[in-house]
Amino acid sequence: MIFLKKFEAKGFKSFADMTKLNFDSAMIGIVGPNGSGKSNVIDAIKWVLGEKSIKSLRGKKSDDIIFHGSNSKPKSEFAEVTLTFDNTSRVLHIDLDEVAVTRRLYRGDGNNDYFINGEQVRLKDLLDVFVDTGLSKGSLGIISQGTINWFADSKPEDRRTIFEEAAGIGLYIRRKEETLRQLERTQTNLDRLTDITKELQRDIKKLEVQASKVKEYKEKKEELTKLEISIIVKDVVAANKELDYVSKMLNESRNSNITLEPKLNALIEELIIYKDKLEQSDIKVSKFSFELNEIINKINKLEIEKSIIDNDLKLDINSSDYSSKVDALYEIIVNLDKEINSKKIILDRNKNEFEIFNNQLVELDINRNDFTNSIYDLTTKNVTNKTNLTHLEDTLRNKPNHDGGSKAILNNKDALTGILGSVMDFIKCDPEHAQAITIALGKNVQNIVVNTIRDARRCIDFLVNNKAGVTTFMPVYEMKPKLIKPEHLEIMQHIDGFVGVASNLILKLEKKIQPVIDSILGRIVIATTLEAASEISKYTFSLYKIITLDGQIINPQGSITGGYTKLANDGFIGLETRIKEVKKVIESEEAQINKLRIKLKENDLASMELRNKIAERKANIFKFDDQIKNLETEMIKYKLEYEKLSKKAYEPLEGNKSEFTLINEKLNLLLNTKEKVENDLYANQNNKKLLKKKIYEIEETIDLTRKAIDKNKDIILEFDKKELKNINIIDNAKNKLNDTYKMTIETAIESYSEPLTISDNVARQKIEKLNKEIGYMGNMNMDAINELKEKSERYDKMKAEELEIAEAKDDLLNSISELDKKAHEDFSNTINKINEELPKTFKYLFGGGDCRIEYTDPNNILTSGIEVKACPPGKHINSLFALSGGEKTLVALSVLFSILKISSFPLVILDEGESALDPSNVERFANIIHAFSNETQFLVITHRPLTMEKCDKLYGATMLTKGVTTMIHVTLSDAIKNYANDKPDAE
Known part of the structure; x- marks a missing residue:
């Protein structure tokens, strides 16, 4: 194999x-x-x-x-x-x-x-x-001289490892050991979990009481929150609605008074002018009346004298005396001629004056148009500037360039802590620097300046809770100024076109705020032109941002940003200066308008007087024209009669004048004067009437205007109180919402605008009652519900784990029992089989004798040690220790080969085992x-x-190089020749 x-x-x-x-x-x-x-x-x-x-x-x-x-x-x-x-x-x-x-x-x-x-x-x-x-270690699968000695000399308990391997229960033993360790860990975990669940049970009972109290508190608090915020929302909505109406009324009244008060002043000035004119006309009427009476008295005397002569002339005309009749006719014709000439003089004078007055009236009408146009133009500019002023003031107040987060913080500034304002609030600069500073600030203008990081965190929590947007906060005590290196600043100061460092161009800056401005503007340079900016950038190694007065930018590292930029209202910087300038312009315009209005009134008065004079002259022209025609008709009649009677044409004679002629000349002169005085008198009398009428109208208008102004003042006084009341309601609501609920008015209105099911009075009583009940509840563990939930969940989890581990423990015990049963059976069978083969192998190797394996504790086979009882031929020994080295080897080999017969090892390694x-x-x-x-x-x-x-x-081991082993394949003859030796290896 x-x-x-x-x-x-x-x-x-x-x-x-x-x-x-x-x-x-x-x-x-x-x-x-x-x-x-x-x-x-x-x-x-x-x-x-x-x-x-x-x-x-x-x-x-x-x-x-x-x-x-x-x-x-x-x-x-x-x-x-x-x-x-x-x-x-x-x-x-x-x-x-x-x-x-x-x-x-x-x-x-x-x-x-x-x-x-x-x-x-x-x-x-x-x-x-x-x-x-x-x-494995301790097995006979790897046998060396040391292994044999260990086998012979080891304790029976250590020796059993060999037989466990032979029985194939090593895996069972390992599993059992692992299972026992697992069982020990399981028991430890079970004990720990039991302690934990008991402790949790005690905690849960306490927390249930606390949670019940917290639940009651939360229910009351939830009801209170809903009622209180709903009422606050209702009050705020009502206040806002009334504030809209109040603001409308105040604006209307104030705007009305803004219009009426100058109008009243103009009317008063106009009244003064008219009264002055009336007084002048009254004086003139008295004067001309006196003169006229004097003239009339003189005329009456002359008329009496003339009437006597007239009677004489009439008698002469009607007499039969030819000479007297011719002389009388001649005298009448002479005086009619002089009277006609006198009338013509008056007529020509009236015509001439009519023309002059008409020309003057045209000129006054032209002046009136000029004054009216000038007033219209100035009024239009004034309205535009007032609108612009309102816009600038709204801009300054509302900061429309601020994002939602910045606005939300500024709108709730009083309800938060440590807020100093936005960066824009601290920026004041000369108008010539406004555009460059605006570009330098960029979006930093809306950053919120606060005292500390803690203030910033509170503001951020406020924005998060109300989903009110994002903004950047700048804690004054944490800001690290960024400044230009002194050596670079010294270089810049010697370059033409260097205006200054942006942070140094801010006017009236508080020392406390300086680090904030330095952190934004401390490394930004302002220059006059792009050429100057390029020069500065070159000499400072392109380290700084440089901005020109017209808004061109040289960025660090040298890139250039430029073009035309229109910044509305100079980027909201220098607004206060602009507002002051616009107010001055408005005041100047209103003063000019008032002066023009006075001139217009004076022009209108002059026009009125001229129209009276023109009307008078026109009437006189018609009157004297008729008189002249009548006199000429009468003169023609007398001429014809004279020429018929005297038989010669009428020719005026120069020389001594008759008394009648002298009287008529005086009378004509007086009549001429009288006509002049009458013209002036009638004109002034008409002026006087018109002036009185105008004065009455003006006084009536002044009275109505004063009443309107007083009414507006009453409305303003009344609605100022209402405005203050509603502003206080909104401010108190804002503070209450922020202090108690960390909520903005906008969030409250969005979430609590649903109508209540009870009346406002009942709701307010309920709020007062709930506040008292909550106050009586005292201190409590507000985390009790969460802790109860957490500990209940943990208890359930631990209890489930406890049950699971208890089941696992039972499973482990069952597994151990099954492993023990299987191992006991396999080990017992293996030992029995070895005892069947061992005597045969032993006898073969020893040439006789006997050998067997015994348990040191037969009652506990799975823990018992293994004793090897070996009896070589002719010997009876009690211990392997007493055997010689060769005998120990044979015993070990006998056991090994017996094992191999019943349970073959896949590999056996023998290191000079023989x-x-x-x-x-x-x-x-x-x-x-x-x-x-x-x-x-x-x-x-x-x-x-x-x-x-x-x-x-066969493989041969050799050291061709000292200290380095080389393995080579060798033949049997070479191995026996070179490596055979009966001595053990001493490597």
């Missing part, structure tokens, strides 16, 4: 180079002189099969089995041996036809690696494969192993020719 097919060794003891032996025969002999290393083959086999004792391998420490070097070869770094077995008959406990077992050890490591067919395994796995093969025998016994030894070679493969290390003769194949 061939079981061991191949032997390969490298670096093991004296096998410096790869040594391969093909064992293709049933009986292999290994021969060689002492010290040649032939026994190292056996050591290598024992080592691969799991031998752990370095001493049994003839060494002191693990490195001793690794080739230690020679004069011609360096030492090996590892030892490796591989044995290849034919397992087609499944002798080994593994389902493979061929099994290659390898063991490897590295120098200085001390750790062994085991492989089966190249796959790493544990030593235990390897031993399980070879159990019951006769190759060295103590005499030649006749050697021959019997050789014959018997040759006979067994059909069922068992033998590997024999020998010096004895008779043994060599029986071997199918």
